[in-house]
Amino acid sequence: MPLFGRRKTTEPEAPAPEAVPLPGAPVAGANGMRSVDDHRDYLLSMVAELPPFRQQLLDVIDLSICEDVVAGLNLPGFDNSAMDGYAVLAADVERASAGEPVVLPVVGEIAAGQAAPHPLAPGTAMKIMTGAPVPEGADAIVPYENTDRGDVDVTIVAASEYGQHIRRVGEDVAAGSVIYRAGDQLGPRDISLLAAMGIDAVMVRPRPRVVVISTGSELAEPGYLRESEHQIYDSNSFLLAAACRAAGAQVYRVGRVGDDPDAVKEVITDQLIRADLILTTGGVSQGDYDVIKQVMPELGRTDFAAVAMQPGKPQGFGLIGEDEVPIIMMPGNPVSAFVSFEVFVRPVLRKMMGSTPYVRTELHCRAAHAMPSIVGKRQFARGHVSVGEDGHRQVSLVGGHGSHLLGDLARANALVVLPEDTDLVGVGDEVSVWMLADHH
């Protein structure tokens, strides 16, 4: 409720509920702030990997397997023909040429999936299809194009050497070899290799179920008219929902709730049943309406901290409800929320899924221009990485520093990570970045 006049500072207030702090929270540094790494390590220590179960191959694309897989079969499983043609003894055709063709009787035929009817006797040929097992006694394949494709006798006009066009058992994958290690991420070709091994399901942790809520009475729902021109459209819940989905999570976007403490508590409590993780934005700062910071201690054990980063300094974490569901409470400025997602939420999701590394890999770039930074805080600036004519990556900053600059954020393709001990990165200096997308 806005207060349109003066009010006394001595007005009595309801007593704050007894907050139950979380154990083991890292201590702040001399500057009163917790380091980024300490806070991330703390969050990672407070969430567990989700229990794995066996999932069908086509449900695990881009997820990480959490078992080692030993090849149960050779690939190929048996010596087989690489061509449609005739199985022969190489010695029988070694002098074959267009001028002096070799004619052999055709004593049988092998289709893929079938066994040879009998071993191949010297001086004979057996028709064979691609992938069909090479008959005992044969040691080379003459492809159709070097024959007259005869069914009774075959006329062969070119030699095939010993072993030619024969795929040998186990030459691709040997039975007993380890083909996947726990933690490996499974792309389409991996799924295909597992299928070729006869495996139809693998142990994989489920996609975390993430509930996304944005707080703030100023928020309006996209697609609807705003109640006043001073409302803003909720973008954070879309940002986080889409980012979580891109990171592999299953997302429930609850969207915006107002600043009413009871409504916020009710919405969050209602969601606990289907959440492996809850994300909120807004209400964690020093403002008078910072409802999340006010009410969440009533729902569980919480930890609010100032983290030595820019943007994204005010951070909250908790374990709430009977099941102690983890909740990450982020600031409400869109860029702060996005940076908080990248720095804290994405690693937590990856731990839940068992995907390593938890933190994005830093790439090194040359700074295209000088970049001032703040000593004592890790800065995450929006950047655009390009590859110069000399093949080296370079990065420029996109737009301003303001944590409200969503348009600039969308235009960036990287976050530039400026370390705590830096006040200035000079032109051409090496700087670390996280690449955010390939498509910008």
Next chain:
Amino acid sequence: MPLFGRRKTTEPEAPAPEAVPLPGAPVAGANGMRSVDDHRDYLLSMVAELPPFRQQLLDVIDLSICEDVVAGLNLPGFDNSAMDGYAVLAADVERASAGEPVVLPVVGEIAAGQAAPHPLAPGTAMKIMTGAPVPEGADAIVPYENTDRGDVDVTIVAASEYGQHIRRVGEDVAAGSVIYRAGDQLGPRDISLLAAMGIDAVMVRPRPRVVVISTGSELAEPGYLRESEHQIYDSNSFLLAAACRAAGAQVYRVGRVGDDPDAVKEVITDQLIRADLILTTGGVSQGDYDVIKQVMPELGRTDFAAVAMQPGKPQGFGLIGEDEVPIIMMPGNPVSAFVSFEVFVRPVLRKMMGSTPYVRTELHCRAAHAMPSIVGKRQFARGHVSVGEDGHRQVSLVGGHGSHLLGDLARANALVVLPEDTDLVGVGDEVSVWMLADHH
């Protein structure tokens, strides 16, 4: 049916059905083969972009928008505070310091989403929350940390300059500017920016519905025992289903069908109703059991061609059924199927979705070793790209040339594209690659 003895070549055969060829197929070159580019351009000319419709923001992650989007709002929508604090006139606080604080009466309060109760008179302050509109007359914000947070009067211990901590209307995005162009791919930050504009749905082409079928009586279903040791597990339908899904399509994996012509026709006909595209593997070569090549001309207009590439030479395309559903018929070797997917199917899917570029971008690498190639064919070899100490990418070949080497395929992270006019790429020469995945 296998034939275990001799048979006469003169045995009468059922007459082949009258094949209706597709119009406009490119002519083959002097080597009797069609070029890769000609065949791809032909396929792209035969499929249409799917009709777009308006889809909810969270359903379009990674899809391409097919309309230009003009910003309907300024971002920010109004001058607003970047901090929790007090709106003031900069001139009133310009001499404020810890030693000589300035005390101003607090004449109101503005929460985010609300309008100021009245303009700010000189010599007064108004409490203001982050994101709340700056009242008329104010030109600076003093953040809480430079005050005593008073409600009746506020004691200010540091100056704020003109405009400080004020976010200006339109400084991020100006109303009327084009924020997206048709063809742009939408990532999480783009979805967030659209939401901030009040947009809840955008015109996007649907995900193509792709039916995946693998043919071959030698195929067994993963997870089941094989009927004989000469069967192989179906991996192609998993490979293509997963690859299509990774490319953004909606996939129905029908899986394996045998070599029986009537069964193949029935399965494919049954699927037409739900397919924007059908993919098959196997049965397009010169073998005696190449059922796809045999029966598909009965279902519609088809085009079978030898394409000047390795692997993947035998390629089929058709428009089948009443609705002329496109079908791409690929060879059955796993590597051939994968290369065919990358060279032909992925571009076709991207055209259907309106995602540009249709073809993967070629990156340039140094060859880590000599790579022999075949003049007259474009070779697609499996490669592993790494970044050397000098920051340059280099690529080595993974495993052998055989198109059955699925294990090698899974271990690769790139396809090396060796052009038609090359017989040898020397060590250190520049060579083109398609990057396949980030995670290997």
